[in-house]
Amino acid sequence: MAAPDKIHLTVEDTGIVPFKPQSTAAAERTSELLQENHDRHHIYFNDTGFHNHIAHHLLTLYGLGAPASAIERHYMQNASYQRPAVLLEDSVVQDMAASPDHFKTYLGQGKYYRDFLVFWQKEMEKKGWENVLNEYLFAGDERADDLLTRMYSGFLHPLIHLGFGIEFHQPAIIAEALAQAATHDSWTGDYLLRVEKASTSPSTKTLPQLLDEIRADKKLSTAAWWSDPNKLRDGTLGRAADEMIRYASQWTVSPGELEKKTAEMTNAAIYFTATAQNPPKQVKFDFYYMHCVNASVFFPTFNAQSWLSEASKIRLLKFKGYVDLAMYASRRSPELLLDEVAGYAPVKSEASETDWKGIFRRLCEFDDDGHAIKLGRAVANGQRVSKPYEEEEWTRIKGPMWEKIGNMVIDSVEDTGNHWARSVGFEEAWKDYEDRRPREIRL
Known part of the structure; x- marks a missing residue:
């Protein structure tokens, strides 16, 4: 037991x-x-x-x-x-x-x-x-x-x-x-509690709307610098905390909205993570955005806990939304190219390689520290929780896009070069990581 x-x-x-x-x-x-x-x-x-x-x-x-x-x-x-x-x-x-x-x-x-x-x-x-x-x-x-x-x-x-x-x-x-x-x-806590304090009334703003507004705000969207060791702490919150708090505080969750808002958060995290591409360069996923997706998979489980109050579930979800918005801004709010998902052609041609069964089989075989298969599972969860809300304006990822993103995940890590798109910072520490891992599975 x-x-x-x-x-x-x-x-x-x-x-x-x-x-x-x-x-x-x-x-x-x-x-x-x-x-x-x-x-x-x-x-x-x-x-x-x-x-x-x-x-x-x-x-x-x-x-x-x-x-x-x-x-x-x-x-x-x-x-x-x-x-x-x-x-x-x-x-x-x-x-x-x-x-x-x-x-x-x-x-x-x-x-x-x-x-x-x-x-x-x-x-x-x-x-x-x-x-x-x-x-x-x-x-x-x-x-x-x-x-x-x-x-x-x-x-x-x-x-x-x-x-x-x-x-x-x-x-x-x-x-x-x-x-x-x-x-x-504890520096993340200062941001979360300030946003919570500033969020004084319900808002109809959705996460995709706020992502667009953050990108349009030049002070906030350019607050992170290439040289910042931690672009969220030193850039976004270091140079534009008031602006970041103003936008994040407009995403609210009211009693009775948990399931719908959980789907919105999940869909939005996958949306900005999958569509932050840079054609004609290789398809790659931002290493930091990926964690917003990988964390999203647990919120249906949190919501199902009978010992946890609705108020606590709402707070867990709101804080996740606040972090996701700040994370998007911390990579300089890239343009979100939905056509890169909608028009994606998988590398493999056989259906047995490109459906979820094939995607999961390939991810189970792929050698890394687990980030890739976590991302694949979280995308599959996104399809499940988003399905009842495909007609909502905020549901940017829908229909055949889900398996396309699953293929993007496995194709991108199987491709040449680094597995993930990674901004500078922690270079020496990351080199130490690569040096300590077995050669055949270095990132």
Whole structure:
């Protein structure tokens, strides 16, 4: 049975994107590998803060029906460059639990990842993971707001990790997500809470409308500079925070709108990620936009949680929309070329290679750290949640465009050159990443 310190998948734990049934052998082996990752590895594999994606990767493969042998192969390739996680001192966990003020002193420091992991496991053992999340993320007090907004830091990685834990019913993965959030910095929270405060009345503006307005605002759309180490923090929010807050605060979610607004957020994230192309150059996806899509897949799961209030679900969704709008601006708001999707011709000609079955098979075989198959699964989820709303003005991606985007994903990473379009920043850290990964799967 799954527990705060124990990974245990069953053949029913295959997530929300149905594709192929799983085997008991794959459930057992994936559980063993995830447990090894949980017990041995740090959530960051270098001092810059690059994330360990093994849990994301293996759960996505497992959810799409990959066999145990393929899951093990991907694990071994990406476990090779992880670093160990150890407790600094036994007393740290006790001190974290002593008082909220003591807890606060450890936040934002990656060296305390393992200590936070043990802290959250102990809390879950006493209270249950649902109660821990309600207390530490959704209580609405200063401590909960701080940790909730840290979930959206690191280009949404803690939120993605939390989503996998809840979707696949694994409290140990949820504990990892909380520990990851606690060790991230807090600057994203200032932006999110300022937008929330500025959003004082319901608005009819849709995300695609706001994307167009952001692009038309020259101060905001050019606020990020090529030389900025972090284009969202130092560019968009560093030079045009008031403008960014003004636009983001116009996207609102009211009670009763969760399903529709979740579809809008999902469709919009895929829209600006897939159509931000630069012909006649190769089709490539922006590495940072991709995370907005990969995080979108979890919101139907969040919305389905009976222990979570509607107000908390709305807040989770609004914050995601605020981040997506800022992320779009942070790459200098590129022109969104819908015809590049509508007119896309897949590289492969056989239907067996270009339908979702073929796309997922190719993605399961593709060697990387999991970003590509996560993107493919999230696009397939976008098709599912958008289908009831194809007549809405904000539904820019619809009909045959979904499989076209799926083909764009796998074709682009199988193509020559870098797998992703990546702006400068963290060059030395990324070189270190490439140097540490096995040569045959370097990005």
